[in-house]
Amino acid sequence: MLKARVEIKLKKGIVDPEGKNIKKALNLLQFNEVKNVKVAKVFEIEIEGDDEEKARDRIEAMCRRLLANPVINDYKIDIIREND
Amino acid sequence: MLKARVEIKLKKGIVDPEGKNIKKALNLLQFNEVKNVKVAKVFEIEIEGDDEEKARDRIEAMCRRLLANPVINDYKIDIIREND
Known part of the structure; x- marks a missing residue:
């Protein structure tokens, strides 16, 4: 069994409205030192097999077909070997 | 300027319906080797200051007040020093 960690984030230059809103909310909660927030998503995928x-x-x-939108997303794949 | 990476995921034992649906969708797309999918969220936060x-x-x-739900989420904070 292998585990993959896929991190999907917005490409450089793509506006991140969720991040912008979180920044605004944090500033409203008196966290004024926050200058920017970006949001990304991680999928931990367990895969049968050892290769x-x-x-x-x-x-x-999977990223191309379902997980990421190639127009706006970059993704990074890390494979982690499970000890079992 | 510091950058923080906050990863927010569901606690062990909490059902992850989004992950389950992604697994199902991947299986339907003939990715039958996928046995489990878990979803997490990452916030990259830029903070003024050097401490x-x-x-x-x-x-x-911030995690306690806004970013995470302590009932269902675990979070991990990494601080990255920016070179500027």
């Missing part, structure tokens, strides 16, 4: 190379290719395909 | 200890305390407070 890291193949797992990475499959996860790439 | 890492203080920044960590403030980020903790």
Whole structure:
């Protein structure tokens, strides 16, 4: 069993309205030192099999087909070997 | 300027319906090797100041007051020093 960690974030230059609103909310709560907030999403995916190379290719395909929007998202894939 | 990375995820044992649905969708797309999916959220927060200890305390407070729900979420804070 392998575990993959996929982090999906907005590409540089894409406006992040959720982050902007969280920044505003934090400032309203007197956290005035907060200058910027960006939001990203992480998927931890458990995959059957032991072939890291193949797992990475499959996860790439998942990102392209479902997890990420190639117009606005960048993604980073880390494969973690599970001890079981 | 410091940057903090806050990862917010569901506590162990809390049902993750979004993850479950993504797993189902991936299986339907013929990614049958996917056995489990968990979803987490990352906030990248830029903070004025240079005191890492203080920044960590403030980020903790932000998590308690706004970013995380202590009933269902665990969070992890990493402080990254920016070179500027």
